[in-house]
Amino acid sequence: NAGVTQTPKFRILKIGQSMTLQCTQDMNHNYMYWYRQDPGMGLKLIYYSVGAGITDKGEVPNGYNVSRSTTEDFPLRLELAAPSQTSVYFCASSYSPEVGTQYFGPGTRLLVL
């Protein structure tokens, strides 16, 4: 049981490039989330999903897109990368809101130059 896995661990992008951050969980959780963490700050929610085929915006969705075609995978797409998107990105999953516990992946550090 690997939990929540994220790839890559670190990436450098040039301004205007695009990339996909991968997130996979093997706990059969319905709920999945993408957060970003800027230096010295707490995590902010980008997008979330309550099940396959269902996604919704969080607090800071601009510049990102998501899809959820399977229960296990929740990729985050960055189009036209900007320096403001330099951050650490965390994926998380949870079984149900009643339980309330989210399990986090190890994070992806992204640097946009």
Add this chain to the structure above:
Amino acid sequence: AQTVTQSQPEMSVQEAETVTLSCTYDTSESDYYLFWYKQPPSRQMILVIRQEAYKQQNATENRFSVNFQKAAKSFSLKISDSQLGDAAMYFCAYRSGGATNKLIFGTGTLLAVQP
């Protein structure tokens, strides 16, 4: 909108001593959950403890306990018998009682443990 405030950017404690990290929050909701997450240098977020707002009893997990003051909207974390492995960034988080399970995080408190 709900907010979470951690007013202590950094704290330090001697090994084996006790330390308390502060957290306050603002909400008009009556049904919600509060969490403390630990983020060690590896950056992975680890759940430390959870408190349901409807429970009057303070949550406890081994050396970690909370002081939940609902009327004051305060949710502090007490770490007893501090260990070197407790050194990390600690985040307080709030979740509404609704169905989406979205977490709102504070800015964190960096805890150093001195040997």
